[in-house]
Amino acid sequence: MNSRKPSSYMSDIDDLIAQTPLELVLSHYGLPLPPVGAREHRMKCVFNETCSDSKYGNLSVQMDAAKRLHCHVCKTSGNVLSLLHGLEHHQPPAGGRLRGQEFKDAVAKLREINGLVEEQVGKPAVKPTSAAKPEPMSTAKEANTPMIRHEKEAARELANLCDDLVVDVSEMSPDAAQYVRKRPWLTPEQMKAWGVGIIPGNGRSLFRKKYFVYTHRNERGEVVSYSGRDLAFDTKWTKWLRDGKPEGKKPNKHRYVSGYKRGLELYGGHADRLNEPYVQESLREFGVVVCEGQNEILRMESLGVAAVGLGCNKATDHQVEKLVRFAKNAGGNRALLLPDCDEEGEAGFKELLWRLSEAGVQTRLGFTSNTHDGMMRGRQPEDLTDEEWAVIRQTLSV
Structure with a gap:
């Protein structure tokens, strides 16, 4: 049973709304991001498809902590929770504002996007019988605590x-x-x-x-x-x-x-990176690009390729789940793997290739020890010269 007072619960939700970048929500659904530094974001109305037929049909979302929104045609207003309801159900909240289960579902979705599990709120306590075991209390998923709040x-x-x-x-x-x-x-x-x-x-x-x-x-x-x-x-x-x-x-x-817990994160996997034009171009060309270490990510960025890193040669369950979500929401359901071309690196990425493919992501290898006349044998993506990447890129476009 949740022992928190309603005011405390609402305060927690307000804090979560304030701490959630609008970019994180939009990237979760694969939607275009606002320009860097914008104070307001205009997008198609998510509550009523006919609104887009009007020249006044843009949904305006404020970029401040409150993230208030308003559609100038259907007149639906609210905050990021209302936006999530519209993105999920393509209609405004019943009665004009989120209440009851609609509100709880939107909060659950916001927590999911932030890597959390919705706590069970408002459910009556049930006294377990001798034949039944009490259900465990809902807890948050594993997460690394931001250092500013450590x-x-x-x-x-x-x-x-x-x-x-x-x-x-x-x-x-x-x-x-x-x-x-x-x-x-x-x-x-x-x-x-x-x-x-x-x-x-x-x-x-x-x-x-x-x-x-x-x-x-x-x-x-x-x-x-x-x-x-x-x-x-x-x-x-x-x-x-x-x-x-x-x-x-x-x-x-x-x-x-x-x-x-490095297995919970992807190096370079922060949502505001999607504001970079080269990232959008890279996603269109390659889908989500995956490497191993930090230097690989930085080298690929210098080549105009947006990659994320495992921090290891073997992906964790958390990382695979994120890669699948990134690929489906922002990468056209495609992934490109650039392994370290040693025995351990290739073994780990063979498994990742299998797991992403099983999840329905169209996955391919950029190179291995044996492709491109063995050019990458014993080497890593950070070792790539501009000319070598041009050769590899050409084969990927075929």
Whole structure:
């Protein structure tokens, strides 16, 4: 039984509405997004198809926290919950405003879009009989807590760490500067936009000096963690191979913040990214592009390709569910896989190919170790030259 007072419940819903970007809702349904910086979004009326026949038939949605909307023809008004009702049922709420089950269904949908499970509200308590077990209380799905709302103060203080990262190689340590120079496509502008770089020498201690830092965001664009790429990994890896791959001593390329569940997120899978024109063009050409690591995503972006990353060679159930949703809502029900072309990378993406295909997504491989005359054997998408990608892209258009 839900013990919260109605006023508390309504306050929670108001907070959820305020914290949900309109872009997240629109992208869930595969609808066009508002221009960057817009204060109001105009779209077809979702409540009455005939409204679009009128020159006044645009539905106006405010982009502020309240997200009020109004159709100038059928006169339906409301907020993002009303919008969800219209998107689901293609008609206005009964009686002109959401009440009862219609209201609960809209709240449930909003929570689903945000990766939550609707709590059971207003249901009478049922005393279990000896022959029946009580149903468990509804709980939220697993989720990474945004750092700005983390229970620990130390974590909250790191929420804006991404704004302090050094992106100028002249201000980096020699190891970090060499790491960036080996990747000329990793520009200061791109690093700034993605929250990538080095922690300043007088900055906060997380991953300082030894690591190249990447910012991780949830689907709503909130910072949920950081990871560090060990700048000495290549040296450690070579030594590990030379030593005969001793068990228990395999070096780790990336270090993640303790408690972060990377299998719940897709790197680059934040909704406001859909505002970028190149993302829309990429989705039209390739569908949803999937790679493994952070550098792969950044390299593909520099090539004009919008990709999302697993952070591993094997996709979790959560990630597969997101990829299927992204593909069906925004990618024309298509996915393109760009694996790391080593044994582990290809094995993981073979499984992903199978799972996405089983879910009805039209899935194909961009390359493997054996395609394109073995050009990618032992290499990763971040290794692609502009000319190599042009060759691969040409084969994909056939």
